[in-house]
Amino acid sequence: MLTKTFNKIYDTDVGYSFFNSKIAIISSAILFVIFLCSVFAGLVAPYNPFDPATVSLMDAFTPPSWSEGGNPAFFLGTDQQGRDMFSTMIYGSRISLIVGFASIIFAMILGVFLGVTAGYIGGRYEIIVMRLTDVQLTIPSILMALLVNGIAKSVISQSMHSEMAIYVLIFAIGISEWPQFARVSRASTLVEKNKEYVSASRIIGLSNILIMFKHILPNILRPLLVIATIGLALAIITESTLSFLGVGVPPTTPSLGTLIRFGNSFLFSGEWWITFFPAIFLIILALSINLLGDWMRDALNPKLKIR
Amino acid sequence: MFSYFFKRLFQAILVMIVVAFVSFSLFNFVGDPVISLTGEDSSVERQAEVREAIGLNDPVYVQFSRFLGNVIQGDFGISYQLKREVSDLIAERMPATLELVFVSALLAIIVGVILGVYTGIHRDSFVSNIILVVSLAGVSLPTFIIGIMLIYLFSVILGVLPSFGRGEVIDLGLWSTGFLTASGLKALILPSITLSLFQMTYVIRLVRAEMMEILQTDYIKFAKARGIKKNTVNYKHALKNGLIPVITITGINIGTLIAFSIITETVFQWPGMGLLFINAVYFVDIPIMSAYMIMVAFIFVMINFIVDITYYFIDPRIRIKDEMS
Numbered sequence: 001m002l003t004k005t006f007n008k009i010y011d012t013d014v015g016y017s018f019f020n021s022k023i024a025i026i027s028s029a030i031l032f033v034i035f036l037c038s039v040f041a042g043l044v045a046p047y048n049p050f051d052p053a054t055v056s057l058m059d060a061f062t063p064p065s066w067s068e069g070g071n072p073a074f075f076l077g078t079d080q081q082g083r084d085m086f087s088t089m090i091y092g093s094r095i096s097l098i099v100g101f102a103s104i105i106f107a108m109i110l111g112v113f114l115g116v117t118a119g120y121i122g123g124r125y126e127i128i129v130m131r132l133t134d135v136q137l138t139i140p141s142i143l144m145a146l147l148v149n150g151i152a153k154s155v156i157s158q159s160m161h162s163e164m165a166i167y168v169l170i171f172a173i174g175i176s177e178w179p180q181f182a183r184v185s186r187a188s189t190l191v192e193k194n195k196e197y198v199s200a201s202r203i204i205g206l207s208n209i210l211i212m213f214k215h216i217l218p219n220i221l222r223p224l225l226v227i228a229t230i231g232l233a234l235a236i237i238t239e240s241t242l243s244f245l246g247v248g249v250p251p252t253t254p255s256l257g258t259l260i261r262f263g264n265s266f267l268f269s270g271e272w273w274i275t276f277f278p279a280i281f282l283i284i285l286a287l288s289i290n291l292l293g294d295w296m297r298d299a300l301n302p303k304l305k306i307r
Numbered sequence: 308m309f310s311y312f313f314k315r316l317f318q319a320i321l322v323m324i325v326v327a328f329v330s331f332s333l334f335n336f337v338g339d340p341v342i343s344l345t346g347e348d349s350s351v352e353r354q355a356e357v358r359e360a361i362g363l364n365d366p367v368y369v370q371f372s373r374f375l376g377n378v379i380q381g382d383f384g385i386s387y388q389l390k391r392e393v394s395d396l397i398a399e400r401m402p403a404t405l406e407l408v409f410v411s412a413l414l415a416i417i418v419g420v421i422l423g424v425y426t427g428i429h430r431d432s433f434v435s436n437i438i439l440v441v442s443l444a445g446v447s448l449p450t451f452i453i454g455i456m457l458i459y460l461f462s463v464i465l466g467v468l469p470s471f472g473r474g475e476v477i478d479l480g481l482w483s484t485g486f487l488t489a490s491g492l493k494a495l496i497l498p499s500i501t502l503s504l505f506q507m508t509y510v511i512r513l514v515r516a517e518m519m520e521i522l523q524t525d526y527i528k529f530a531k532a533r534g535i536k537k538n539t540v541n542y543k544h545a546l547k548n549g550l551i552p553v554i555t556i557t558g559i560n561i562g563t564l565i566a567f568s569i570i571t572e573t574v575f576q577w578p579g580m581g582l583l584f585i586n587a588v589y590f591v592d593i594p595i596m597s598a599y600m601i602m603v604a605f606i607f608v609m610i611n612f613i614v615d616i617t618y619y620f621i622d623p624r625i626r627i628k629d630e631m632s
């Protein structure tokens with residue numbers, strides 16, 4: 001049964017390309033492990049870094065277990081508050097991934113909605129939407145995220161900051177990434193719009209909304225998936241950058257970027273591991289997603305293969 | 308010609324007005340500007356007096372036009388946190404950012420072009436592959452991690468370069484420069500490498516792709532067939548055309564560098580505008596935030612406008628499209 005499903009997947013174009021690409025297999029295996037760890041953080045992490053009962057300041061600044069003065073109980077050492085680095089990183093990656101996924105989904109919904117409607121309806125509406133994407137694409141997305149984040153933060157009252165910070169961040173990163181989705185979905189909609197199945201749907205009297213989102217949308221998903229994957233890496237990096245700058249997630253729920261920010265102040269006193277491990281973790285995470293996205297772009301776009 | 312020019316100009320002005328309106332609304336509708344000026348425990352009469360004095364009782368369009376007038380004159384109000392004129396603060400911080408951006412842009416272009424040309428000519432050599440792999444890492448590593456790594460290597464382990472600040476600066480009246488002292492130049496090295504690395508990789512890839520394409524063209528083949536020396540063909544005939552796209556992206560580069568300088572300045576505690584902005588976000592210091600926003604928007608709009616106009620002269624297709632309509 002299992003081999004049968006495997007063979008079935010292997011026989012598809014995408015499946016074949018996946019199982020013949022070392023990079024795709026390795027990076028998706030790494031991502032799979034990271035996702036599992038962060039979903040089941042409570043089970044995987046040896047300690048709960050946010051439970052004051054298990055954290056002792058006496059353990060602070062323990063180096064990794066293999067170096068001098070290390071404690072085998074803390075494999076990657078501890079940070080300035082005596083929290084186990086490995087556990088903090090797993091909980092941190094959870095925040096990074098939640099913000100990354102949520103903001104890319106937000107960007108996708110916004111961008112695809114505007115892009116498909118712009119392509120389908122056309123006219124002045126299309127010109128306005130596309131001009132908007134043109135203007136926004138000239139601004140680097142990280143600057144856009146920083147500005148939107150700053151504006152949104154000043155709109156909500158100061159006492160609400162730490163509760164709302166994650167939502168503000170998701171909103172800001174989402175806003176900074178929607179134009180890509182809008183552009184691609186508009187271009188694909190323009191192609192699909194003139195196909196026979198759309199005319200047929202029109203003739204049998206389907207509503208425009210139904211045609212756009214039930215019939216056209218499934219046909220343009222492939223390129224969107226590629227942008228979403230590469231966008232996810234960008235969103236995670238943007239989140240960690242904002243958190244590193246101190247304007248991202250609140251310090252009570254640290255993401256990978258926040259951990260690097262904390263560790264950065266101990267670099268000079270020799271406690272390199274507090275920064276080093278979260279940084280390496282972030283690099284591996286972002287690089288794996290990028291490489292998977294690269295593979296996906298080649299695999300899902302047969303036109304590129306001919307060259 | 309003129310219709311194209313005015314259309315672009317109109318769009319640029321429209322964008323600026325939208326940005327100005329956003330920062331105007333930040334001023335007026337976020338928190339209470341009266342309280343942030345008079346303090347929490349001021350009397351009701353005093354508050355009403357101040358409200359009237361700064362014109363908050365006027366209709367919104369009067370307030371907005373007054374705001375625009377102030378901004379055009381460079382008056383962005385007083386910082387809530389630092390209690391100083393925002394325009395003074397920016398004038399103080401501007402030289403630091405511009406010097407950093409200038410050096411980074413120069414570095415990105417010079418090193419980028421040299422490496423791009425090299426990898427374009429020696430396509431499959433060992434050194435080219437190393438350059439390309441390293442440049443791939445430069446794209447995928449977050450800027451702040453590159454900065455931290457450089458600090459760790461050169462400041463903590465080797466202890467040869469400073470990790471923060473501008474070093475000694477010399478005050479030239481309006482401009483304070485770090486170019487003229489040894490410690491100022493030393494302090495520039497790490498931040499400018501950090502900031503330029505990302506751009507450099509773009510320049511390398513662009514020049515490489517361009518060189519590879521040009522080396523395939525007929526005129527290069529003929530030049531070689533005529534027996535012209537290889538170096539002359541590569542560096543005189545091919546390079547000249549390969550540099551055209553570099554010139555056009557340089558403008559856009561500068562905008563991106565200003566944006567990314569926020570990150571670099573925070574890592575290296577470089578006393579520029581980016582650090583000022585991040586601190587303003589941190590303390591919800593709206594006058595500084597809105598001033599920074601308007602300035603950055605202005606720089607981007609200007610760059611885009613200039614690039615659009617240059618394209619009009621360089622790319623004949625735009626001209627024809629414009630004349631047809």
